[in-house]
Each structure stands twice: as C-alpha cells, then as structure tokens.
Amino acid sequence: MDLFPIFDAMEQTWLATVIKESLWYFPAIEAVHLLGLAMLGGAILVVDLRMLGLGLREQTIPDVAAAAQRWLVAAIVIMFATGIPLFLSEAVKCYFNTSFWVKMGALLTGLIFTFAVRNRVAASGSASPVVLKLAGSFSIAVWFVVAAAGRWIGFS
Amino acid sequence: MSLLSFAEWLDTHAWSTALHESLYMYPWIESTHVLTLMLFAGTLIIVDLRLLGVAFREVPVSEMTRRMLPWTVAGFVIMVTTGVLLFYAIPVRTYQSLWFRIKVVFLVIAGINAWWMHRKIMANKAEWDTTPVPPRPARSSAALSLTSWAVVIVTGRFIAYNWFDCDRPQPDWVILLAGCVLDEV
Numbered sequence: 003m004d005l006f007p008i009f010d011a012m013e014q015t016w017l018a019t020v021i022k023e024s025l026w027y028f029p030a031i032e033a034v035h036l037l038g039l040a041m042l043g044g045a046i047l048v049v050d051l052r053m054l055g056l057g058l059r060e061q062t063i064p065d066v067a068a069a070a071q072r073w074l075v076a077a078i079v080i081m082f083a084t085g086i087p088l089f090l091s092e093a094v095k096c097y098f099n100t101s102f103w104v105k106m107g108a109l110l111t112g113l114i115f116t117f118a119v120r121n122r123v124a125a126s127g128s129a130s131p132v133v134l135k136l137a138g139s140f141s142i143a144v145w146f147v148v149a150a151a152g153r154w155i156g157f158s
Numbered sequence: 159m160s161l162l163s164f165a166e167w168l169d170t171h172a173w174s175t176a177l178h179e180s181l182y183m184y185p186w187i188e189s190t191h192v193l194t195l196m197l198f199a200g201t202l203i204i205v206d207l208r209l210l211g212v213a214f215r216e217v218p219v220s221e222m223t224r225r226m227l228p229w230t231v232a233g234f235v236i237m238v239t240t241g242v243l244l245f246y247a248i249p250v251r252t253y254q255s256l257w258f259r260i261k262v263v264f265l266v267i268a269g270i271n272a273w274w275m276h277r278k279i280m281a282n283k284a285e286w287d288t289t290p291v292p293p294r295p296a297r298s299s300a301a302l303s304l305t306s307w308a309v310v311i312v313t314g315r316f317i318a319y320n321w322f323d324c325d326r327p328q329p330d331w332v333i334l335l336a337g338c339v340l341d342e343v
Contacts (some may be wrong), residue, residue: 033312043196044203069214153189
C-alpha cells in the first residue's frame with residue numbers, strides 16, 4: 003500500500019499549514035517536545051534503574067512503578083500532543099526520512115513493551131532478577147532509540 | 159582580554175573549525191547533549207516533584223536525593239562536557255547569541271538555587287524528611303529549579319535558530335543584549 007498520498011494530505015491539513023506559515027510555532031512546539039522528553043526520561047529511568055537494582059533501592063519495584071505511572075502517562079501525552087503537530091507540518095519530509103520510520107517502529111515497540119510487558123513485570127513483585135534486569139535494560143534501550151532516531155530526523 | 163576576543167581566539171583554533179565542520183562529530187556531540195536531557199533533567203524532575211510533594215510522597219526526601227542525585231550529577235557532567243565542546247565549535251556566534259545569554263543567566267539562577275537548596279533548605283531536612291508535602295521553602299526552591307531548568311532547555315534549543323543573529327538586521331535592544339559589534343562605516 004502506498005502511504006504517500008496520506009502523508010501528502012496530512013501536510014495539507016489546517017494545523018500543518020498554520021505551523022508551516024509561522025516562524026515561531028515549530029520551534030516553540032519542538033521546545034515543549036524537548037521538555038516532555040526530559041519528563042519521559044525521568045519517568046522511564048526511575049523505574050528501569052530500580053529494576054536493574056539501582057536508584058530507589060529501598061523501595062519495592064511495584065511501589066516505584068505505581069508512583070511513576072501517572073508521570074509516564076503525562077509525559078507520553080505531552081509527547082503526542084506536540085509530536086503530532088510537528089509531524090503534520092513536515093509529513094512529506096518524514097515519509098522519505100529513514101530516521102522517522104526507525105523512530106515510529108521503536109515507538110510502537112516501546113509503547114507495547116512498556117505497558118504490556120514491563121509494567122506487568124514491575125507490578126507483579128515476583129519476577130526473577132534476571133527478568134527484571136532484561137526488562138529494565140530493554141526499556142532503556144528502546145526508548146533511547148526512539149529519542150535518538152527522533153533527533154536524527156532533524157539532521158536529514 | 160574581553161570575552162568577545164576570547165571567543166574570537168577560540169575561533170582561530172584548528173580544532174574548533176574541525177569540530178564545527180565535522181560531518182559526524184558535531185551531530186554526535188549535539189545529539190548526546192540533547193539525549194542526556196533524559197538522564198540529567200529526567201532524574202532532576204523526579205527529585206523536584208518529590209520536593210514539591212506531588213510525586214513519590216512515600217519516599218523520604220533524603221532517600222530520594224541520595225539515590226537519584228548521583229544520576230543527575232552524572233548527567234550534568236555529560237551535559238557540561240558536550241556543552242563546552244558545542245561552544246568551542248561555534249564560539250563567536252554562540253557568545254553573541256541572545257538565547258545563549260539568557261540560557262547562561264538561568265544556568266546561574268539554577269546553580270544558585272541548587273546551592274541554596276542544599277545549603278539552607280536541606281539543613282533541617284531531618285524534621286520533614288518523611289513528610290509527604292515538604293515545607294514551603296523546599297517547595298518554592300523545587301518550583302524555581304523546574305522553572306529555571308525548563309528555560310535553560312528551551313533557550314538552549316533556540317540557540318540553533320538565527321532569528322537574533324548579529325549578521326542579520328536587528329533592533330537596537332537585540333544589538334545591545336547580544337553584544338553585536340556593528341561594522342564601522
């Protein structure tokens with residue numbers, strides 16, 4: 003299936019046009035995207051570090067994961083709320099951009115893994131140290147790829 | 159020697175030019191600087207949210223700072239190292255960047271606030287270590303920390319845009335604040 007017409011149409015939308023015609027909108031939205039990245043980093047790392055036996059070691063893993071959850075969700079909401087407008091304004095560029103597709107693949111993997119696997123492993127309180135360390139390491143790795151590929155969209 | 163002539167002196171270094179024009183090194187250093195936000199600012203946000211009394215309320219403040227701040231410090235070391243290299247690569251333009259100057263001001267504010275927090279506010283920490291919502295001075299300091307670091311991040315990103323560069327026509331206030339040197343006519 004050829005997705006190009008869809009990407010082309012997305013860049014013709016009202017929101018995309020408004021952002022493209024402004025000198026400030028793209029940088030301003032992107033700056034908030036960066037603030038969201040920092041928050042996402044904290045919400046992810048505090049749990050992953052704990053699963054690796056680092057960070058808040060006096061707390062149980064289910065407690066840390068439960069406390070971080072709302073901040074993780076809030077960060078993801080900020081990332082989508084800013085990331086979608088950024089994408090719309092340069093949808094055609096993204097279509098031809100390898101980094102964009104790597105990011106989308108990693109993002110989908112990261113979201114599914116985090117909510118379907120990692121959070122369950124963290125909440126169970128009975129996972130073996132090996133499973134915990136694998137889940138924590140994979141989470142850090144996949145979100146790192148999301149962020150790095152995201153940065154790389156701008157270099158092409 | 160003025161700061162401008164210091165920046166101009168750095169600009170004469172072959173290494174500065176090599177870094178600036180490098181196809182891979184510059185983007186790699188810049189990306190490391192950006193991605194380390196997740197470690198540095200991320201862990202800082204967690205600690206500040208705890209001090210605001212809105213997250214990890216069951217975790218004693220002393221435990222939060224002891225366990226998380228080493229990661230923040232590690233991130234900060236990477237930030238400073240890559241940041242200095244980024245400045246070194248483009249010294250004159252960065253020195254005369256309005257955004258860079260605002261960023262430095264808020265870095266200083268964030269630094270003084272952090273010093274104040276550890277020196278004064280944490281002095282009687284034992285009295286409120288396990289309190290879900292810390293006393294007002296601690297919350298104020300945490301709010302100032304979050305605000306000033308947010309300004310540092312946003313203005314840092316804006317350095318990349320040339321809106322207020324000295325080589326473009328600028329209003330007087332920009333010329334003054336950015337320290338532009340106008341050509342003698």
